[in-house]
Amino acid sequence: MLLSRSVSNAQGPPILTEKPIMLGEGKGTVRLMYVYAAADRLNARFIMPSVDYNINNRIALELGLPFQQYVGSGKGFVLSDVMVSGKYQYFKQDLQGKTVRLAAKLGHSFYVAKQHAHLRPAGTMIWGSYGGLVAGMESLRIGIIGDFGFSYVRDIAPRINETFFQGKLSVGVPLLKHVFPIRQLNVYLESEVTDQVNARSAVFYLAPGVQYVFGTIAFEAFYQRSVAHIGNNNYYPVETLGGGIRFIY
C-alpha cells in the first residue's frame, strides 16, 4: 500500500506532507515526481504525475496517477492506483507574514493495475479511503505542517479489511532572503508514521529534503528512510529517493 501511497499526496511545499490550501480560486499545481522505493523484498520505481485545482479559496481537488515499475521485472511502467482527493479549508487566520490554516481531507484510491505473473501487482491491489486533517502554521522563517488521518483499506488479504493511522509532520526553513520574483531555497525535515491499527505493525520515517523555487516553478528532491519499525514491514519501503518538479498554473 505504502509503495504507492506515501509519496503522491503532497501538494505544494513541503515535499512529502500535505498542505492546507494556500492558493486561491481557479489556481492549482501540476506536479511530476520520480521515485525509487526499496522495500525488503522488492524495489519499485514510480513516475507520479498529479494535478490539483482550487474550485475556490476553500475547496481543492486533486488527482494522482502513479505509474509503477518493479525493478528487475523486465516490465515497463503501469498505472497503479488512481488517487482522487478533496480538501476543505475551514479555518484561516492571516497575519502579516504568517498564516495558520486548517483543512479537512477525504481521499480514495482505485486499484486499476494488472497483475504481473510472479510479482505482487502494481499498486496496492486494494481500494482504500482516507480521511484526515491538515494543519499548518507558516511564517517567513519557518513552516510547520501536520497531516494526520486514517486509511481504511478493503481486502488487504482475502476477506480482510484493515485500518491504518498515518501521520506526517514537516518542518521547513527558507534559506535565502525573500525576493520577488521568487528565488528561494527551502530545506525540509519531514517525518511520517504509519500504524496498522489492529496489528502490531508500524513504521516511522524521516525524510530530509531540499526545494528550489524559481518563480512559479519548484524543483525538489528528498531521501526518506525508515528509522524504526514494529512487526512485519516487508512491503513498507525501507528507503525512498525521489525528485521532481511542480508549477503553479
Added chain:
Amino acid sequence: MKLLNILIISLLTMAAAVAQTPVQMKVDGMSCGFCVNGVKKKLSTAKEVENIDVNLESGLVTFTVKKGIKVDRKKYLDLIEKAGYDPREIKVGDEIKSGKKAYAKQVNYVPASDIITTTFKVAGNCGMCKKKIEGAARSVKGVKFASWDAETNTLTVKYDDKKAALMDIHKKIAAVGYDTDLVRADDNTYNELHSCCQYERLDAGKGE
C-alpha cells in the same frame, strides 16, 4: 546624439510611469514564497494592472493601473481574497505617501479623496433650528458631517461625492422648512415652524 536619444527615452518612460496610478495593498497571510505567486497571477487577470510587486517581509503588494482607467478598489480587494489571502489596507496615488491608514475592511470606509467639504447659507434663528437643519442634512445618505452656525447662518457639510448630491442636501433642508441659498422652503412648511424659528426668508432662495 545617442545620449540625447537615451535621455528622451528615459523621460518618456518616466512620463508613462507618472501617468499610471500606483496602488499599494497590505495583505496578510503571505508567507509561502511559492504560493504567493498565486497573488500575482490573480491580480494579472485584471488587464489594467501592471508592474506587480510582492514584498513578503512587509506584506505589501504594489502595482500600477494603466493611465485613464479608474482604480476600482473593491475589485482588487476581491481579487486578493480570491487568491486566498486577507487584504488589510489599500491605498491609491497620494494616499501612499500620506501615511494615513486606509483599512480595507473599515466600516463605512471612504477614501479621503471622495469626501467633499462645502459651506452654504441656511436661514434659521435658534438652537431648535440648528437641531433640525443639522438633522435634515445628516439624514441624507453619504453625509458624514453637518454643523450649522447660528450667527453666520452657515452650514458646513462633509459628504461622500459618490453617494450624495449637494442638491439633495439643499432639498432635504428646505423640506423641513429652512431656506438655503439654492432652494426655498415651501411656504406652508415654513408657516408650520415654531414662532421662534420663523426666520427672515432668503429672497435669494431658488425654488425647484
